[in-house]
Amino acid sequence: MNISPSLIALNNIYSEYLKIIIILGTLGVLIGIALHYLLIGPNAKKLGQLKPDLKRLTLLERVTHFIRMISCIFLTITGLGFAILNFNSIGISYKPVYNIHILFAMLFGLSSLVSLIIWFKDSFFQRYDWQWFKVMGGYLTRKEIHPPSGKFNAGQKAFYWYSTLLSILIITSGYILVYNESFSLEALIWATIIHGLGSIALIAGVIAHAYLGSFANPGTIGTIFHGKVAKEWAKSHHPNWYQELR
Numbered sequence: 001m002n003i004s005p006s007l008i009a010l011n012n013i014y015s016e017y018l019k020i021i022i023i024l025g026t027l028g029v030l031i032g033i034a035l036h037y038l039l040i041g042p043n044a045k046k047l048g049q050l051k052p053d054l055k056r057l058t059l060l061e062r063v064t065h066f067i068r069m070i071s072c073i074f075l076t077i078t079g080l081g082f083a084i085l086n087f088n089s090i091g092i093s094y095k096p097v098y099n100i101h102i103l104f105a106m107l108f109g110l111s112s113l114v115s116l117i118i119w120f121k122d123s124f125f126q127r128y129d130w131q132w133f134k135v136m137g138g139y140l141t142r143k144e145i146h147p148p149s150g151k152f153n154a155g156q157k158a159f160y161w162y163s164t165l166l167s168i169l170i171i172t173s174g175y176i177l178v179y180n181e182s183f184s185l186e187a188l189i190w191a192t193i194i195h196g197l198g199s200i201a202l203i204a205g206v207i208a209h210a211y212l213g214s215f216a217n218p219g220t221i222g223t224i225f226h227g228k229v230a231k232e233w234a235k236s237h238h239p240n241w242y243q244e245l246r
Helices: 003-037 047-051 059-084 092-120 131-134 153-180 186-211 230-239 239-245
Strands: none
Touching: 003 047, 003 059, 047 230, 059 092, 059 186, 092 153, 131 153, 153 186, 230 239
């Protein structure tokens, strides 16, 4: 069928070790998060007790983030179901789950495109971002360290590009798998591998992103709902952005 033996071997390895990769990519991150919280703990606890009074996210940003977040949750549940479960054996029809997956895939694609546009300008790295990387944002010490940061710190910028690249790969490969009649078997094999590994990598990144935007940084999680942060929070975590606002 004109498929290279190396691609067949790669597909066999992917199929055989997929469940192990899923476990390492999800439970591994969760274990890392638990250890971080126990050994280092949240950053600047007192900032989480302050009243949010400074607007950080617009309504469009919050709605886009919310749709992308909900889409990720449903895509993760249904996607892991495809990879791990035998639907027939547990009395669940495959087709409805597939339709749910496709629905949220479209919402994910749309929200990813909007997020790419609205946060593009703020996600370019600046010279001062190197100082954030040098201390890893202060996440590896109990001491409070607040390196220079614009509206998004260097870690958030890195996640933006990381999630954008993976989203493009996942959406493109997913499109190939849905409209499989239009593509060669070799393309379908590549799409399957890229879609699976890319999704696992994104899920792991999203779990870490959710932790850093909630328990690790008190006073942050509410931003995605009301769009505001405390002035002291902004001054500590994003000093350059705070000065720009002033």
